[in-house]
Amino acid sequence: MNFPLILFSLLVITGAVWVLDYLIWRHKRKQDEDEPWWIEYPKSFFPIILIVFCLRSFIIEPFKxxxxxxxxxxxxxxxxxxxxxxxxxxxxxxxxxxxxxxxxxxxxxxxxxxxxxxxxxxxxxxxxxxxxxxxxxxxxxxxxxxxxxxxxxxxxxxxxxxxxxxxxxxxxxxxxxxxxxxxxxxxxxxxxxxxxxxxxxxxxxxxxxxxxxxxxxxxxxxxxxxxxxxxxxxxxxxxxxxxxxxxxxxxxxxxxxxxxxxxxxxx
Missing domain, CATH: 2.10.109.10 (Umud Fragment, subunit A)
Known part of the structure; x- marks a missing residue:
């Protein structure tokens, strides 16, 4: 299993959802309308995945x-x-x-x-x-x-x-x-x-x-x-x-x- 590739793919997907929502989707929602789950979840995980990706890729990586x-x-x-x-x-x-x-x-x-x-x-x-x-x-x-x-x-x-x-x-x-x-x-x-x-x-x-x-x-x-x-x-x-x-x-x-x-x- 290529974990770095999987982590990078998740970063790209969640990051793309965050950017698209910030630039486009949020402006199209009604003021009192909740975010769909497929936007809310990726946006919530994006900062965590970004931190883990940066730490694991450039600073410290765990091994067993x-x-x-x-x-x-x-x-x-x-x-x-x-x-x-x-x-x-x-x-x-x-x-x-x-x-x-x-x-x-x-x-x-x-x-x-x-x-x-x-x-x-x-x-x-x-x-x-x-x-x-x-x-x-x-x-x-x-x-x-x-x-x-x-x-x-x-x-x-x-x-x-x-x-x-x-x-x-x-x-x-x-x-x-x-x-x-x-x-x-x-x-x-x-x-x-x-x-x-x-x-x-x-x-x-x-x-x-x-x-x-x-x-x-x-x-x-x-x-x-x-x-x-x-x-x-x-x-x-x-x-x-x-x-x-x-x-x-x-x-x-x-x-x-x-x-x-x-x-x-x-x-």
């Missing part, structure tokens, strides 16, 4: 986390807020950037339209920006031939629907100007080579059974899930084009199953 690919940073059921303007102002629906601002940096948690199906929103962590050489070998991450520091924190247990409890190793990863937690599974090899697909700029990557090296092309970004061995990300389907970017995730605003997570800022 549907999978465990970003555990432990984000868990299934988290409702998050996404900053829509930090990377530039974009026209709604067509997602065309009209004002440039900051660019995604390594370590940012990015919401974007899935390159293989732009109707689906994905959330991953940026590990490579244009020009970076990203290497992932035996579960170790290198950026421009420099290893990204990881500090072991201990074991981590979580529930995977349909699979039960999953045990992983938890690390603090120092990427960019901040740090965050990642999970690494003892039972999964470094790369699921059979899952690698063809994608634009595939020639920028060299794969092996234990990992890969990719040079990030201009206007694109390389992403990974924090749950490294349970994430469909740039390792398998390629780079994220700038035009697919939705915004930067910055806060958890609700979780029905864990109230302690409410209000946490996303690192």
């Amino acid at each position: 986390i549907p999978s465990g690919s970003m555990i432990p940073t984000l868990i299934v059921g988290d409702f998050i807020l996404v900053n829509k303007y930090v990377y530039g102002i974009r026209l709604p629906v067509i997602n065309k950037k009209i004002i440039d601002m900051d660019s995604p940096e390594a370590g940012d948690v990015l919401v974007f339209r899935f390159p293989e199906d732009p109707s689906i929103d994905y959330i991953k962590r940026v590990v490579g920006v244009p020009g970076d050489v990203v290497t992932y070998h035996n579960k170790k991450l290198f950026i421009n031939d420099k290893i990204v520091e990881q500090v072991y924190e201990g074991d981590y247990k979580y529930v995977e629907p349909g699979l039960g409890y999953i045990y992983s190793e938890k690390y603090t990863e120092y990427l960019g100007e901040a740090n965050h937690s990642i999970l690494v599974s003892r039972e999964v090899n470094g790369l699921q080579y059979a899952s690698v697909r063809e994608f634009p700029f595939r020639e920028n990557c060299q794969y092996s059974r234990t990992g890969f090296t990719c040079t990030v092309p201009p206007g694109n970004y390389f992403t990974l899930g924090d749950n490294r061995d349970s994430s469909s990300d740039s390792r398998y389907w390629g780079f994220v084009p700038d035009e697919n970017i939705v915004g930067k995730a910055f806060m958890i605003w609700w979780n029905f199953g864990d109230f302690d997570r409410i209000g946490q800022f996303i690192q």
